[in-house]
Amino acid sequence: MSDIKYILGSFGDPDEMMHGIEKLQENNISIYDVYTPMPIHGIEAKLGIKRSRIDIAAFCFGITGTCCAFALIYFCAVIDWRVNIGGKPSFALPDFIPIMFELTVLFCAFGMVLTYYASTHLFPGRAPRVMDLRATDDRFVIAVDAKDNAAHTVIDGLLKDAGALEVKYNERKYISYE
């Protein structure tokens, strides 16, 4: 067998690419991943990708922020050093709310975005794993693992039938490594 690792169908139009996915699936050809310059709505359902659970993480981070803020203010203003302000109660809950709200948002935003970066392996300086350089510009690319799917000519034909402008055979997984 040849050194071809991935077969890429490069489409110029998102609808044609969706059509390409359908064609491949009808023929029981597994799709490795799809790279697009913009989000494609409905593609997750087609590829059987589960919904993201990042909202649950966001909620947990947010509620942690609320609790931390309350704990901090309660400790400082009620337990550790009560300040007598005209004899008013130290435990002035309405006054705590603005900071509790702000820290909820802060924890939620940072926790969620850092979770996103970690789960998607995004961090400064990470070598970009790109299969086709135009996938961030004007091409919608379906990547098929060449080793798992033997019938290369069939894949080629299906992709071209669906409207692929180009079918590439990559001998390296990621062409972006220099």
Place this chain on the structure above:
Amino acid sequence: MSGHNESILREPLITGDNITYAKITDDILMPVENKPNKAWWIGFIVSALGALLWVVAVSYTFWNGIGAWGLNKTVGWAWDITGFVWWVGIGHAGTLISAVLLLFRQNWRNSINRSAEAMTIFAVICAATYVVSHMGRPWLAYWVLPLPNQFGSLWVNFNSPLVWDMFAISTYFSVSLLFWYTGLLPDIATIRDRAVGTRRKIYSIFSFGWSGSVKTWQRFEAVSLILAGISTPLVLSVHTIVSMDFATSVIPGWHTTIFPPYFVAGAIFSGFAMVLTLLLVARKVLGLENYITMFHIESMNKIIILTGSIVGVAYLTEFFIAWYSGSEYEQYAFINRSTGPYWWSYWMMMTCNVISPQLLWFKKIRLSIKATWILSIVVNVGMWFERFVIIVTSLHRDYIPSSWAMFYPTWVDISVFVGSIGLFFTLFLLFLRVLPSIAIAEVKLLLKSASEQAKMKQIKEGHENKEYVAEYIESLEKFDSVKQEDYAKI
């Protein structure tokens, strides 16, 4: 996604008849991938000189203390807090466009959100420098944080709106930065994959290794939506808390419950005006007429009429309540505002914020780029005066007539303010050069549904209601980027 067509009645969000995905990338990255033109250089040099003035004035303040400003013992807050509130308010439009309009599914935000968010960040930087300078001893700025200390575990006063403000502004700045940068990742990756050599290496680091795979996009959209959801109450809370810096005090003219909504409306009002000031120029100089269309400009003008009118109602309500309260101090504060020694600033505020934005009810004015640009600057001047009126005129005549005083700015006051505008524009111009000024991926989403060419195709297919088509074609008359003759034959 493009399974169904958008209603023909909606105006197109992208004009031009030859727009492809590749052309969108080329058009938007034009200023990033090419050497800047003369207009950019002139703007940059002027702004950089302003920024230099800012560095000098702020350093002078740090060295000499805030005695360098024109404050006196009666007027203890003046141009510094005016500038702070003005800049924070300007910043609000960015979050409004990126978060609130996303929640309301207003697709026209897609081509203006990036630069508006950048504007937010630069405006908050300008605002934050005022707070730090105003502290007098900026090297002790960390004292606003609840840190354990050697002064007998004395903590910050959690009942004080100034402490809330510190939490609000720092959360607002960092969350806006996060929102902006996460949104930038796919676009930085686009620049990276088109660049070569060192440029590619630099953009590669900043792209965080973005690949554009299905899972990345899926999570990206979830993250954007949740960030929008939490930024919406955040932006409202920030200016509410800024207003509480005043409203929780017992100074006549400040002690009013109307302040939070009134400040938030004013913030959105001034923010949209600043977005227009910047984008009307950027659109022309960078040739982005097909993406930032007359529809966008008209929509922003409509928001300006709305928020300007809310601000107008707030001014009148405030005046009425001062009379109705029966408190002579409150009444005097307002009579003094409008007829006292600072009457000119009060009437400047009234004219610029309440009267002149009403001109936007006229379609001709709303659709004229020149008039819109001039009005956007008028609004910003008016909003600066609003803060000046609230702050200085409420303070300058306090309880004992012997301590009544006027405020006169020194050269340092003026330089810090003029300089901060220079700093803002320097940062904005640098942003236009190194990062895409329009969210490329988000505009691409609109191409197949909301562009002029998609609608043209819809019309040519002939399934659309004739009346609707006629109405649509009529709505295109306002667009300066649409070729009318293409529609004459239909």
